[in-house]
Amino acid sequence: MTVDTFKQIVLASRPDGQPTVDNFRLEQAKLPDTPPNGLLLRVLYLSLDPYMRGRMDARKSYAPAVEIDHKMVGEAVAEVIESRHPDYREGELVLAPTGWCDHAVIDGTGLRKVDPALSAPSARLGVLGMPGFTAYAGLMLIGKPKPGDTVMVAAASGPVGSLVGQLARLAGARAVGIAGGSEKCRYLLDELGFDAAIDHRAPDMAEQLAAACPDGIDVYFENVGGKIWQAVLPLLNRFARVPVCGLIAQYSGDRNNADGQLAATMRQILTKSLLVRGFINYEFADEHYPEFLRIVADGIGEGKIRHKEDIVDGLEKAPEAFLGMLEGRNFGKVIVRVASEL
Amino acid sequence: MTVDTFKQIVLASRPDGQPTVDNFRLEQAKLPDTPPNGLLLRVLYLSLDPYMRGRMDARKSYAPAVEIDHKMVGEAVAEVIESRHPDYREGELVLAPTGWCDHAVIDGTGLRKVDPALSAPSARLGVLGMPGFTAYAGLMLIGKPKPGDTVMVAAASGPVGSLVGQLARLAGARAVGIAGGSEKCRYLLDELGFDAAIDHRAPDMAEQLAAACPDGIDVYFENVGGKIWQAVLPLLNRFARVPVCGLIAQYSGDRNNADGQLAATMRQILTKSLLVRGFINYEFADEHYPEFLRIVADGIGEGKIRHKEDIVDGLEKAPEAFLGMLEGRNFGKVIVRVASEL
Numbered sequence: 001m002t003v004d005t006f007k008q009i010v011l012a013s014r015p016d017g018q019p020t021v022d023n024f025r026l027e028q029a030k031l032p033d034t035p036p037n038g039l040l041l042r043v044l045y046l047s048l049d050p051y052m053r054g055r056m057d058a059r060k061s062y063a064p065a066v067e068i069d070h071k072m073v074g075e076a077v078a079e080v081i082e083s084r085h086p087d088y089r090e091g092e093l094v095l096a097p098t099g100w101c102d103h104a105v106i107d108g109t110g111l112r113k114v115d116p117a118l119s120a121p122s123a124r125l126g127v128l129g130m131p132g133f134t135a136y137a138g139l140m141l142i143g144k145p146k147p148g149d150t151v152m153v154a155a156a157s158g159p160v161g162s163l164v165g166q167l168a169r170l171a172g173a174r175a176v177g178i179a180g181g182s183e184k185c186r187y188l189l190d191e192l193g194f195d196a197a198i199d200h201r202a203p204d205m206a207e208q209l210a211a212a213c214p215d216g217i218d219v220y221f222e223n224v225g226g227k228i229w230q231a232v233l234p235l236l237n238r239f240a241r242v243p244v245c246g247l248i249a250q251y252s253g254d255r256n257n258a259d260g261q262l263a264a265t266m267r268q269i270l271t272k273s274l275l276v277r278g279f280i281n282y283e284f285a286d287e288h289y290p291e292f293l294r295i296v297a298d299g300i301g302e303g304k305i306r307h308k309e310d311i312v313d314g315l316e317k318a319p320e321a322f323l324g325m326l327e328g329r330n331f332g333k334v335i336v337r338v339a340s341e342l
Numbered sequence: 343m344t345v346d347t348f349k350q351i352v353l354a355s356r357p358d359g360q361p362t363v364d365n366f367r368l369e370q371a372k373l374p375d376t377p378p379n380g381l382l383l384r385v386l387y388l389s390l391d392p393y394m395r396g397r398m399d400a401r402k403s404y405a406p407a408v409e410i411d412h413k414m415v416g417e418a419v420a421e422v423i424e425s426r427h428p429d430y431r432e433g434e435l436v437l438a439p440t441g442w443c444d445h446a447v448i449d450g451t452g453l454r455k456v457d458p459a460l461s462a463p464s465a466r467l468g469v470l471g472m473p474g475f476t477a478y479a480g481l482m483l484i485g486k487p488k489p490g491d492t493v494m495v496a497a498a499s500g501p502v503g504s505l506v507g508q509l510a511r512l513a514g515a516r517a518v519g520i521a522g523g524s525e526k527c528r529y530l531l532d533e534l535g536f537d538a539a540i541d542h543r544a545p546d547m548a549e550q551l552a553a554a555c556p557d558g559i560d561v562y563f564e565n566v567g568g569k570i571w572q573a574v575l576p577l578l579n580r581f582a583r584v585p586v587c588g589l590i591a592q593y594s595g596d597r598n599n600a601d602g603q604l605a606a607t608m609r610q611i612l613t614k615s616l617l618v619r620g621f622i623n624y625e626f627a628d629e630h631y632p633e634f635l636r637i638v639a640d641g642i643g644e645g646k647i648r649h650k651e652d653i654v655d656g657l658e659k660a661p662e663a664f665l666g667m668l669e670g671r672n673f674g675k676v677i678v679r680v681a682s683e684l
Contacts, residue, residue: 044680122679275582279586321390
């Protein structure tokens, strides 16, 4: 089997907001020779995923942007046509970052073998691939649903959301999904076993969501951002977990769905895998108070920890001292001495 | 020793933005009898803490608001004057939620004994009390500083921030603090051993902060919010940890420091101890990919997990399919079939 040329789709221009087809261009080019330890692949299945939208912009995300006139990035299930690598044989199937093309010459790194006995090969791009693993990792390792929890996910009929809901059910949680249109909502209820499904196009979406979550939300799997986040926020329970794996509503700079600073914050949380965790000290007190006392008291005793107090005499001075503290006029821990130690 | 009356400070009215002294009122009242298992306390030290600002508003935070004409809440070190509780003797010192008053009759619950041999009793309200433990819990249990990390904290000369910086140093991290004015900044550098100190009043505060954190920020201990958060955000490294324990800049509704949605988001993160954690699936792949494949593949095999694919034929259809996906027109995992499986 001889292949001389290949087809690829390149990024023709960067989108201004919503991308259009004019941002892409189909090209034909000559295939390079397969280098030592390299492979020639015939692409069978190319995966399209929301993260690619980010690669079309010049701004930095997880990974560098696609350069203008370069091939769009992407994962594929491909067949090995020619192998100069000892680990791969002609006819084998592999997962490979081929980009948007029909054939690719690649070096032998960054591949996974696809076992046809495990599943249909294309499933390795979806439920058994990156989207499925995204659902699994976000829900099970960060969200950690417990029996009786309410788990909410948007884009719930998609490859990530549909697995999130099902894994939540397997963990004994209630699954509430948001999707676009009655057909997708029926799919969630009838085929995936979601406990509730809400159409995000409904004008009263937020009210419907609240009604579907009478005990609040314990895990919100964030993959949308924008108006969904605003509807979810007031429903979150204390200690709710919010794995953030995507913000598709914000990818094309839709400023109507989220204002600038919140969008920027969420974007940072996402692209830097930030952990933002509210807390109140007494959450930890039962377990950690004794060690805290010992360590800090020793540190003070050994001169390694210093502290300062701003002592105000007289209960009647408390309001003034309090206001001063709010304005930063205190210096050290503000304490009102109401009476003397005897 | 006989005490008939006590003094207390009550909430006279709710503040509209910045509170004023008119929001408080000093009152004298008759002490009730000490009930069985109760205690009569003489307050020695009353702690004033930023969280109290939240209790002055009607809106719900961690805890209920103080009612109008009711005593302001607060913690105190107090001496037991009269005890009808078997565990406490006259003359002992206790930590107690007395509120803003000089004497209090309380039941025998919610107390900690104060050991005068451990420290000065007042320290149990500061570095060895709730603020100190807040610093310890947030930094060590959530922030988890590693040697070489850069730890940033604002209000760094206060009771929480000053311990955050010192504990960070003890953990081998660099400590960068923000405080108000040159005197506090000198204190951070000369007495607490911070590596850098920045005056938040400086017009170029954000630039100074960036210069003081040449390797970015690994742990930002959030207790301020507002403009500090905006300066910190671009400096956060991937996997940075942001324990959020306070947002004092937002407590009085200063809309100039943070726009509405971000403020609301941060407030929710805080008051509900939310975990917000950005992630990318491949962070977890080395450790968890095999189990994921097994569990999900079994689930599919047993009919417990379903999935759907939206297969588009032909590489040339990829752009259109991609745009459709961004608009939600797909139904299931979008996959472009570029060539047929053999």
